[in-house]
Amino acid sequence: MTFNLINRVRMSVPPISAMIGPSILNSDLSDLAGSSQKLLDQGADYLHLDVMDGHFVPNLTFGHPVVQCLRQKIPRAFFDMHMMVAEPEKWVGDMKKAGADQYTFHIEATQAPLELCRQIKESGMRVGIGIKPGTSVHTVDDLIEEADMVLIMTVEPGFGGQSFMAEMMEKVSYLRTNHPGLDIEVDGGVGPKTIDQCAQAGANMIVSGTAVVKAENPQEVMNSLRKTVHQEIVARYSA
Ligand SMILES: O=C(CO)[C@H](O)[C@H](O)COP(=O)(O)O
Numbered sequence: 001m002t003f004n005l006i007n008r009v010r011m012s013v014p015p016i017s018a019m020i021g022p023s024i025l026n027s028d029l030s031d032l033a034g035s036s037q038k039l040l041d042q043g044a045d046y047l048h049l050d051v052m053d054g055h056f057v058p059n060l061t062f063g064h065p066v067v068q069c070l071r072q073k074i075p076r077a078f079f080d081m082h083m084m085v086a087e088p089e090k091w092v093g094d095m096k097k098a099g100a101d102q103y104t105f106h107i108e109a110t111q112a113p114l115e116l117c118r119q120i121k122e123s124g125m126r127v128g129i130g131i132k133p134g135t136s137v138h139t140v141d142d143l144i145e146e147a148d149m150v151l152i153m154t155v156e157p158g159f160g161g162q163s164f165m166a167e168m169m170e171k172v173s174y175l176r177t178n179h180p181g182l183d184i185e186v187d188g189g190v191g192p193k194t195i196d197q198c199a200q201a202g203a204n205m206i207v208s209g210t211a212v213v214k215a216e217n218p219q220e221v222m223n224s225l226r227k228t229v230h231q232e233i234v235a236r237y238s239a
């Protein structure tokens with residue numbers, strides 16, 4: 001437990017906060033900056049940027065040159081890079097230079113996760129570790145000290161608009177029980193219908209693509225997702 005966390009627990013201030021990061025995967029990618037700015041204006045806490053390489057997942061999106069252009073138009077938002085790529089070691093320096101704030105690699109994509117965590121941290125970014133649905137949560141047990149965030153995938157990575165896998169909530173509960181101050185992100189099929197399960201299990205960083213981007217009122221959806229997670233955090237840490 002860090003000094004900061006001990007103090008926050010003593011003062012009854014929750015060590016984590018509810019944050020909503022819309023995924024722009026299903027937005028108008030020909031106007032990435034416009035779509036992103038709109039989501040930020042509507043209350044997004046951060047932007048979840050899905051990088052796919054056609055190898056680690058059977059789909060292609062964009063890489064660091066696009067992120068660099070986006071950063072020029074959006075100077076202040078927190079960029080959460082979801083790196084669905086083989087050889088995630090390769091892009092750490094480029095993503096940092098492009099303006100990324102958090103670099104989430106998949107545990108399945110590397111032979112040397114500890115070294116990669118340290119490489120990311122040394123570059124100055126926050127460290128995220130992603131776990132696919134078929135991968136045990138225990139693969140990150142020995143890495144938690146190096147991680148700022150663990151991402152529990154609630155769909156098979158590769159495409160937006162898939163159905164939420166409720167059975168992944170066991171992984172979230174395990175992490176939350178054992179690591180009260182860890183940021184835990186859920187990604188895939190998360191929206192108004194599935195947020196209760198995510199919040200109750202202990203997730204605090206909520207990625208939502210289709211449910212936000214395709215909503216009639218994205219602001220209302222993001223506010224309601226955040227409220228649900230916030231209420232659960234307050235209940236959990238004041239108990
Ligand atoms: O990483 C992803 C897919 O691999 C996306 O972030 C995720 O699918 C978000 O979209 P949706 O909320 O529509 O499922």
Ligand SMILES: [Fe+2]
Pocket residue numbers: 023048049050082187207
């Ligand atoms: Fe994602």
